Amino acid sequence: MGRHVCPARARDNEFRSGSVDGLGIHPLTPGIHIAPWKPRFAVGGQVLLAVNPSVGSGQSSRFHRRPMPSRKGRRKRTAGAGAIEQRGDTFRVRLYVAGTRYSYTLHTTDRSAAETFARTKYLELLHSQNVQQDRIRRGLPAFVTMAVLFEAFRRDVLPGLAPGTQGAYEDSLKPLKTFFVETIGDPAIEDVDRGHVNHFLSWRATHRLRGNARLHGRTLAKDRAVLHRIFQYAGQAQLRRGNPVTLTDVPSADARNPVILSDDQYSKLLKACDGRPMLKLYVQVLAEAGLRCESEALWLRWDGCDIREGWLHVVSGRDRHRTKSGRSRYVPMTKTLLEAMREHFARFRFLTYAGQPSPWVFHHERDRRQARAGERIASLRAGFGNAAARANLPGELHQHDLRHRRVTTWLADEKSPVMVQAAMGHADIATTMRYQHLAREHLRALVDAEPPRERREAQS
Numbered sequence: 410m411g412r413h414v415c416p417a418r419a420r421d422n423e424f425r426s427g428s429v430d431g432l433g434i435h436p437l438t439p440g441i442h443i444a445p446w447k448p449r450f451a452v453g454g455q456v457l458l459a460v461n462p463s464v465g466s467g468q469s470s471r472f473h474r475r476p477m478p479s480r481k482g483r484r485k486r487t488a489g490a491g492a493i494e495q496r497g498d499t500f501r502v503r504l505y506v507a508g509t510r511y512s513y514t515l516h517t518t519d520r521s522a523a524e525t526f527a528r529t530k531y532l533e534l535l536h537s538q539n540v541q542q543d544r545i546r547r548g549l550p551a552f553v554t555m556a557v558l559f560e561a562f563r564r565d566v567l568p569g570l571a572p573g574t575q576g577a578y579e580d581s582l583k584p585l586k587t588f589f590v591e592t593i594g595d596p597a598i599e600d601v602d603r604g605h606v607n608h609f610l611s612w613r614a615t616h617r618l619r620g621n622a623r624l625h626g627r628t629l630a631k632d633r634a635v636l637h638r639i640f641q642y643a644g645q646a647q648l649r650r651g652n653p654v655t656l657t658d659v660p661s662a663d664a665r666n667p668v669i670l671s672d673d674q675y676s677k678l679l680k681a682c683d684g685r686p687m688l689k690l691y692v693q694v695l696a697e698a699g700l701r702c703e704s705e706a707l708w709l710r711w712d713g714c715d716i717r718e719g720w721l722h723v724v725s726g727r728d729r730h731r732t733k734s735g736r737s738r739y740v741p742m743t744k745t746l747l748e749a750m751r752e753h754f755a756r757f758r759f760l761t762y763a764g765q766p767s768p769w770v771f772h773h774e775r776d777r778r779q780a781r782a783g784e785r786i787a788s789l790r791a792g793f794g795n796a797a798a799r800a801n802l803p804g805e806l807h808q809h810d811l812r813h814r815r816v817t818t819w820l821a822d823e824k825s826p827v828m829v830q831a832a833m834g835h836a837d838i839a840t841t842m843r844y845q846h847l848a849r850e851h852l853r854a855l856v857d858a859e860p861p862r863e864r865r866e867a868q869s
Contacts, residue, residue, distance in 0.1 A: 490504065500515045501513070506534040555595055555596060558643055567579075582635070598648060667807070668805050674800070678800045707788070714754070721740045757770075
């Protein structure tokens with residue numbers, strides 16, 4: 410069935426045998442089928458809904474523009490706010506709201522069902538018109554589609570996020586735009602309801618950006634979270650009221666278990682980085698200091714490395730770069746990392762590239778296709794993956810798992826969770842404590858220590 414969009418944003422859906430084909434919002438009597446419709450502009454006032462049956466036959470046709478007001482000398486036509494006309498085994502419903510005529514064809518012989526649909530639809534159209542007028546009075550746009558909302562979100566919100574977070578949002582915006590703009594015809598944001606969101610989640614589960622495998626539940630939950638954030642932005646911008654995503658269930662998915670390297674595996678990874686000093690120090694910064702990969706570690710400057718006292722200064726807000734938490738912090742270096750940083754300093758700090766030393770700890774040592782020597786390295790993901798493969802480490806290992814390892818080992822050594830939170834830059838202590846289940850050493854006390862009851866029995 411084709412869809413037709415009118416300037417007033419009225420839309421409807423198909424109903425067959427009580428099931429929704431598309432995104433239904435009307436609980437109609439089973440058997441009703443709404444045929445393709447196309448609203449046209451007309452002129453006229455609005456009064457209470459009047460049902461004016463007239464029996465006819467034949468199929469419904471396209472709708473014609475017909476002037477509503479009377480001419481001078483003629484009796485004024487009183488069309489009311491709508492009419493229901495039976496034509497064979499169908500009903501044609503016409504509704505008039507604020508000078509606009511909306512027409513629908515219902516494939517049913519039940520007049521009461523047609524009247525129920527007409528009343529429900531009329532109230533929806535009237536509410537939509539009132540919302541438009543209210544927004545115009547407040548100086549806001551009267552008509553905002555999902556495509557406009559996506560672009561506004563990309564323009565107003567994404568620049569303030571960390572680069573990695575921006576990339577994650579962009580990955581979710583691609584399927585969101587494909588579904589809401591290209592698949593269902595770019596509806597108005599205030600017309601999007603819980604049914605649309607559930608339909609998107611069902612559609613997304615079988616539509617990957619690449620490949621044909623079923624989408625993982627974690628990705629589906631992330632896309633839902635991004636859509637929730639977009640509608641939250643729409644509410645803050647006063648573009649619509651309410652967030653339809655809150656009325657839907659979060660897709661169930663098992664949380665990913667990070668790969669926590671053992672000391673032996675970590676040593677193998679460092680050995681696999683021999684000959685690549687930038688990559689080796691990068692791995693040590695992630696594993697020993699717990700910095701985030703591309704949004705923190707690769708943005709380290711020499712003036713943020715205190716090799717005398719052993720501190721790394723993670724700066725947010727400089728050079729238009731923002732970390733995930735949006736707050737700067739100091740992170741202590743371990744003895745191993747401090748020694749590696751001093752060696753790196755002695756080797757690269759005073760090298761010049763085109764006559765100038767590089768301010769970046771991790772920089773290109775020679776000119777490349779898309780970068781000059783001395784410029785900041787944007788990513789070491791490929792090099793990390795190759796080193797992990799050479800070390801025969803699990804294929805599921807991610808760069809970010811080294812940060813998980815740092816938090817886990819600190820908690821396992823019974824370090825203060827508050828201090829761990831400050832070093833990691835977690836906004837909430839609850840985020841830090843989520844790693845407690847990975848630090849299993851503290852559970853050994855359950856079997857190592859003799860239970861008090863058995864100890865008392867042995868003494869008696």
